[in-house]
Amino acid sequence: IFYFYYLKPYSYFDKINIPGPKPKFIVGNLWDTVYARRHLCLTDHVKKYGKIFGLYYGRKPIIHVADPDIAYEILVKQSENFINRIKFGPTSKQPVGLIDARDVTWKHARESLTPLFSPNKLKAMSHFANEASSNLLEKVLHKIDNDDDTINVRELFYSTAMDMSLSSLFGV
DSSP, X not given: OHIIIIIGGGGHHHHTTOOOOOOBTTTBTHIIIIISOHHHHHHHHHHHHOSXXXXXXXXXXXXXXXXXXXXXXXXXXXXXXXXXXXXXXXXXXXXXXXXXXXXXXXXXXXXXXXXXXXHHHHHHHHHHHHHHHHHHHHHXXXXXXXXXXXOOHHHHHHHHHHHHHHHHHHTO
């Protein structure tokens, strides 16, 4: 029983010839990728194992894809075959928003939202993003010119995100 529950899951990537770091007992690769500096860890893994590699989050095998063409194939062209994302922890039976949406709920939400993010609409929204970014830069430079000792980055980024979102939504 011990072997099938704790050790057997760690042989999954060996069977399908996907490279990756050796997992640690029970935690898999969680310590390195979640609790350390994740972006640096994943960048190192791409250099060491290639653009497709496997990690274990606990006993759960996760395939990481760093190739834009393959990611496009998975996320756009084959999206009907890759409906769910990884699930950490318990989720409610009645999903709340896009974060908890799974299966058919996620599929319907994705079908509804996809037309909003077409290349033409994103191109039209880029003007608002550029304008909000310019406003952010002006605010930061103004604070620097006034010799402010501290800059509340969180407040600036939140206001910029809100500005960008509302401008794109209402076309103002």
